[in-house]
Amino acid sequence: MKNQVKSSSNIQPIRIQLLSSLLIPLLILWVISAAVAYYLAIGFADDAYDRELINSADSVAARLRTNGTKIWADIPPAAQAILHYNRQDQIYYQVLSQDGTRIFGDAVIPGPVTGLQAAEPMFRYASLEGNKIRIARIRVQVPDYPSKVIFVQVAETLHARQRLAEQILLSIMIPQLVLICLGAASIWRGITRSLIPLKNLTDAISKRSQTDLTAVEESEAPREVRPLVTAINDLLLRLKSEIESQRRFVANAAHQFRTPLAALKTYIYYAKRLAENEEMDSVLEKIDIGTERMSHLSNKLLALAKAEPSNRFDHYRQVDLNYIASEITASFTPAATKKNLEVTFSGLDSPALIYGDPENLAELVTNLVENAILYTKPGGRVAVRIANGEQIKLIVEDNGTGIPKDEREEVFERFYRVLGTNMPGSGLGLPIVKEIANSHGARVSLEEGNSGIGTIVSVYFPKQTESLANNFHLKA
Amino acid sequence: MRILIAEDDQLLADGLSMVLRDNGYAIDIAPTGADADAALMSGIYDLLILDLGLPSLNGLEILKRLRDREQTLPVLILTARDRLEDRVLGLDLGANDYITKPFALPELEARIRALLRKNLWSNRREITFGSLSFNTASRVVTANQQVLDLSARELAVLEILLQRLGQAVNKDQITDLVSSWDLEVTGNAIVIAIHRLRKKLEDHGITIKASRGLGYRLEESS
Ligand SMILES: Nc1ncnc2c1ncn2[C@@H]1O[C@H](COP(=O)(O)OP(=O)(O)OP(=O)(O)O)[C@@H](O)[C@H]1O
Ligand SMILES: [Mg+2]
Numbered sequence: 001m002k003n004q005v006k007s008s009s010n011i012q013p014i015r016i017q018l019l020s021s022l023l024i025p026l027l028i029l030w031v032i033s034a035a036v037a038y039y040l041a042i043g044f045a046d047d048a049y050d051r052e053l054i055n056s057a058d059s060v061a062a063r064l065r066t067n068g069t070k071i072w073a074d075i076p077p078a079a080q081a082i083l084h085y086n087r088q089d090q091i092y093y094q095v096l097s098q099d100g101t102r103i104f105g106d107a108v109i110p111g112p113v114t115g116l117q118a119a120e121p122m123f124r125y126a127s128l129e130g131n132k133i134r135i136a137r138i139r140v141q142v143p144d145y146p147s148k149v150i151f152v153q154v155a156e157t158l159h160a161r162q163r164l165a166e167q168i169l170l171s172i173m174i175p176q177l178v179l180i181c182l183g184a185a186s187i188w189r190g191i192t193r194s195l196i197p198l199k200n201l202t203d204a205i206s207k208r209s210q211t212d213l214t215a216v217e218e219s220e221a222p223r224e225v226r227p228l229v230t231a232i233n234d235l236l237l238r239l240k241s242e243i244e245s246q247r248r249f250v251a252n253a254a255h256q257f258r259t260p261l262a263a264l265k266t267y268i269y270y271a272k273r274l275a276e277n278e279e280m281d282s283v284l285e286k287i288d289i290g291t292e293r294m295s296h297l298s299n300k301l302l303a304l305a306k307a308e309p310s311n312r313f314d315h316y317r318q319v320d321l322n323y324i325a326s327e328i329t330a331s332f333t334p335a336a337t338k339k340n341l342e343v344t345f346s347g348l349d350s351p352a353l354i355y356g357d358p359e360n361l362a363e364l365v366t367n368l369v370e371n372a373i374l375y376t377k378p379g380g381r382v383a384v385r386i387a388n389g390e391q392i393k394l395i396v397e398d399n400g401t402g403i404p405k406d407e408r409e410e411v412f413e414r415f416y417r418v419l420g421t422n423m424p425g426s427g428l429g430l431p432i433v434k435e436i437a438n439s440h441g442a443r444v445s446l447e448e449g450n451s452g453i454g455t456i457v458s459v460y461f462p463k464q465t466e467s468l469a470n471n472f473h474l475k476a
Numbered sequence: 477m478r479i480l481i482a483e484d485d486q487l488l489a490d491g492l493s494m495v496l497r498d499n500g501y502a503i504d505i506a507p508t509g510a511d512a513d514a515a516l517m518s519g520i521y522d523l524l525i526l527d528l529g530l531p532s533l534n535g536l537e538i539l540k541r542l543r544d545r546e547q548t549l550p551v552l553i554l555t556a557r558d559r560l561e562d563r564v565l566g567l568d569l570g571a572n573d574y575i576t577k578p579f580a581l582p583e584l585e586a587r588i589r590a591l592l593r594k595n596l597w598s599n600r601r602e603i604t605f606g607s608l609s610f611n612t613a614s615r616v617v618t619a620n621q622q623v624l625d626l627s628a629r630e631l632a633v634l635e636i637l638l639q640r641l642g643q644a645v646n647k648d649q650i651t652d653l654v655s656s657w658d659l660e661v662t663g664n665a666i667v668i669a670i671h672r673l674r675k676k677l678e679d680h681g682i683t684i685k686a687s688r689g690l691g692y693r694l695e696e697s698s
Contacts, residue, residue, distance in 0.1 A: 258556035259485045262577035266491030269581035273498065295578045
């Protein structure tokens with residue numbers, strides 16, 4: 001049973017399902033936590049750098065000088081350079097008068113200047129030449145003129161802050177991501193590991209032959225899967241009993257034919273005794289032939305039902321194929337003599353031991369010899385041989401009509417008969433042979449006889465040692 | 477010679493009894509196991525034809541009871557089952573032969589003859605009495621190498637007398653042996669058969685002597 005069931009597209013594999021139902025919320029959480037962390041990191045960075053910005057403003061304020069009317073800052077050029085190029089950021093400063101007009105310093109810091117009454121340092125964001133900047137303003141009393149108030153404004157671009165915020169963010173997010181990945185990997189492994197029994201189960205079932213309907217081992221399945229295994233076993237059991245009852249039905253039907261057929265034959269026989277003229281005789285003869293065919297058919301149906309797999313192994317034991325084949329062949333000598341055929345048998349010197357059901361094996365030989373005798377013209381010969389080799393071979397050879405090459409497979413199909421043989425038969429003989437061979441692990445081959453005349457049927461039986469026999473039994 | 481057919485299929489049982497009566501046997505039919513068992517207790521049968529699949533009491537059980545009663549009549553099993561085990565089981569339980577349905581009638585007849593011969597004639601092929609000779613296999617009677625043309629009833633009576641050579645058999649015994657439940661043979665019919673037999677045998681120096689109170693027996697008429 002190779003054809004895989006196509007998994008319907010909207011059902012994900014369990015592994016993906018489990019993983020995605022864990023990972024998706026985790027990743028969403030991770031993104032949210034990134035947003036929160038970023039917001040907090042910006043806050044931390046601002047706190048830190050705003051303090052420094054105030055420091056810068058303070059140092060500008062400390063450098064302020066005045067002569068009563070004029071105010072200036074005494075910042076040496078080196079310090080100015082340092083001030084302007086503090087780390088990665090551009091720094092600007094400005095000194096504003098009490099009403100907010102610029103007294104001196106970099107003119108580029110944008111307005112508006114509001115909230116001049118507040119005593120606390122003021123911070124705000126603004127934009128300068130396309131860059132965001134942070135502006136801090138402190139209130140300063142002019143040295144020597146305590147009643148006079150001015151403002152120092154310092155601004156800087158945001159590179160350092162951003163860098164810090166990013167560093168904070170990364171130092172939180174990367175470990176988290178690593179953690180999530182490690183978690184996913186171990187979940188994946190865990191799921192895979194716990195799915196191994198399921199895979200073993202699948203392998204065990206898919207490796208089976210179509211006739212093997214024994215229960216699946218339940219103890220190896222994880223508890224969650226056990227109901228499924230139980231359900232499968234239940235189905236197997238029902239299937240088995242269904243097949244068994246089908247087979248029994250055929251066997252019973254064939255049996256049921258036997259008694260009325262026996263009665264019919266009895267009356268025909270009696271009628272023949274009573275018959276007083278030839279016409280009546282010939283009519284009775286025809287009825288007799290018809291009845292005979294029906295008996296034949298019911299016997300073959302029964303043999304086929306007996307050969308079918310569910311009946312296997314009940315009657316198996318070690319048997320000598322030599323003995324069976326010679327007995328059966330001998331039983332055909334009257335028929336062969338009547339048809340003027342030469343029937344020979346040659347067996348092995350030692351017993352040809354195989355493991356099997358003696359009655360079915362006898363049935364197999366019967367069907368082959370019967371065919372050979374039926375489909376060989378008077379004067380022909382039929383040879384039955386047992387040969388030893390890697391396998392034990394049963395060969396039934398005749399020099400009869402032969403089977404056309406392109407029908408050598410079809411003749412093993414039930415009820416198939418080669419047209420134009422004009423011989424009575426039901427077309428079940430070779431199917432019975434095939435069925436019995438299969439259940440014995442044997443292979444059947446059909447070839448034309450030597451020099452293209454007649455038929456050679458060979459059945460290759462595995463040699464049966466004791467251990468092999470046990471093995472065979474266990475597999476059943 | 478009286479045969480019991482234990483077979484539940486009436487069509488087959490009737491057909492068989494027609495054929496076998498035609499051969500000169502007295503036939504009774506038991507359609508159930510219980511009937512067969514009861515009939516066998518009378519001990520009057522020379523042969524039992526037994527179907528294994530009987531209602532109310534199966535064939536193997538009948539066979540077992542029969543042998544437990546130490547009745548030795550031959551039993552021919554007639555069945556639709558043909559697995560080796562069934563056959564072996566039947567034979568182990570004391571059946572003498574086995575034939576599967578559907579069978580060829582000549583074969584059945586031959587087996588019945590063989591069984592009867594074995595039992596009644598202790599396997600002797602030929603019984604001779606004076607110029608009379610009876611082939612136990614073919615059931616053909618010859619006198620002085622000449623085949624006697626006997627009716628079924630006459631043959632049956634002669635067989636009974638030949639089985640009990642030197643011994644007188646009374647009319648009732650003969651009547652019992654040749655009649656069956658549905659075919660009551662009257663004493664008169666026996667007398668007629670014996671009369672006819674006498675006629676046919678007298679040319680060959682054999683007579684059937686009747687002794688009052690004892691019955692009939694074969695004698696050479698010197
Ligand atoms: N030895 C043979 N020689 C020639 N033809 C054969 C031989 N064996 C089988 N065949 C052909 O194969 C066909 C199928 O054989 P198979 O034994 O299955 O059925 P059958 O003989 O027709 O009927 P059945 O065996 O049921 O009575 C036959 O009809 C016959 O034509
Ligand atoms: Mg055939």
